[in-house]
Amino acid sequence: MPTATAPPPIDVRTLLDFRGLELVFPNGTVALSGVDLTVDRGEFVSIVGPSGCGKSTLLRIASGLESASSGTADVSAKRIGYVFQDATLLPWRTVQGNVELLAELHKAPAAERTAKAAAAIGLVGLTGFEKHLPKQLSGGMKMRVSLARSLTLDPELFLFDEPFGALDEITRERLNDELLRLFVEQRFAGLFITHSVSEAVYLSTKVVVMSGRPGAVVKRFDVPFPMPRDPDIRFTPEFAELVGEVSHALREGHR
Numbered sequence: 001m002p003t004a005t006a007p008p009p010i011d012v013r014t015l016l017d018f019r020g021l022e023l024v025f026p027n028g029t030v031a032l033s034g035v036d037l038t039v040d041r042g043e044f045v046s047i048v049g050p051s052g053c054g055k056s057t058l059l060r061i062a063s064g065l066e067s068a069s070s071g072t073a074d075v076s077a078k079r080i081g082y083v084f085q086d087a088t089l090l091p092w093r094t095v096q097g098n099v100e101l102l103a104e105l106h107k108a109p110a111a112e113r114t115a116k117a118a119a120a121i122g123l124v125g126l127t128g129f130e131k132h133l134p135k136q137l138s139g140g141m142k143m144r145v146s147l148a149r150s151l152t153l154d155p156e157l158f159l160f161d162e163p164f165g166a167l168d169e170i171t172r173e174r175l176n177d178e179l180l181r182l183f184v185e186q187r188f189a190g191l192f193i194t195h196s197v198s199e200a201v202y203l204s205t206k207v208v209v210m211s212g213r214p215g216a217v218v219k220r221f222d223v224p225f226p227m228p229r230d231p232d233i234r235f236t237p238e239f240a241e242l243v244g245e246v247s248h249a250l251r252e253g254h255r
């Protein structure tokens with residue numbers, strides 16, 4: 001009797017899979033050249049690279065806003081969250097109204113929207129600020145609202161484009177810890193762009209270093225420190241050593 005052939009297993013671990021990506025803009029600018037990048041479930045991947053090396057372009061490809069000229073860009077994550085350097089809040093809407101926005105666009109019923117927004121506002125530590133308008137919030141609080149807005153979608157993959165770049169050091173460190181807590185609790189995967197090597201090492205399970213334009217991956221580092229991550233890890237020689245190695249690769253790739 002013929003035996004049924006089992007279908008090939010689907011690799012549900014990989015949420016984003018870029019192979020040999022090239023991107024040439026219509027004006028001839030070669031932004032990316034042969035970029036291989038994957039983000040698996042459970043991973044938090046940071047990209048560091050010199051200005052103009054194509055980091056934001058990679059996120060634009062991940063979100064479907066840009067298409068590669070060649071190579072393959074597979075994104076199997078169904079629900080994707082976005083946080084950019086600018087919190088992009090609607091100034092006339094309250095915190096609650098801003099956080100409900102995505103659920104509203106997805107036509108979720110009012111009661112579900114309210115409940116999801118309240119839970120997300122709680123997750124980012126803004127309970128009590130629901131009725132505030134964006135102009136009444138600090139920069140760090142606005143970023144929390146931006147995070148909460150995407151959390152209502154229960155994202156499988158979160159894309160971050162230098163979300164904390166404009167914040168002061170203390171606020172940035174606090175938000176790094178909040179983000180790590182959310183990563184552990186909410187179990188989304190992350191693709192995070194930053195100019196800060198220590199931020200990349202502190203947050204990530206993997207750090208990818210890109211060269212200057214055209215952007216290519218010059219080195220990948222696995223970050224061995226366990227999750228949940230101890231904030232004091234930043235003051236250890238092992239942490240300093242890894243930051244040094246990533247910084248060195250960044251300098252080498254920039255020549």
Ligand SMILES: Nc1ncnc2c1ncn2[C@@H]1O[C@H](COP(=O)(O)OP(=O)(O)OP(=O)(O)O)[C@@H](O)[C@H]1O
Nearest residue numbers: 025027029031050051052053054055056057058213
């Ligand atoms: N629409 C476009 N047309 C032509 N060139 C572009 C376009 N968009 C971006 N570029 C160029 O492509 C390169 C990559 O841009 P991108 O914004 O991805 O870099 P980046 O690494 O995110 O930079 P930064 O760190 O400064 O934010 C840059 O040199 C940029 O000037």
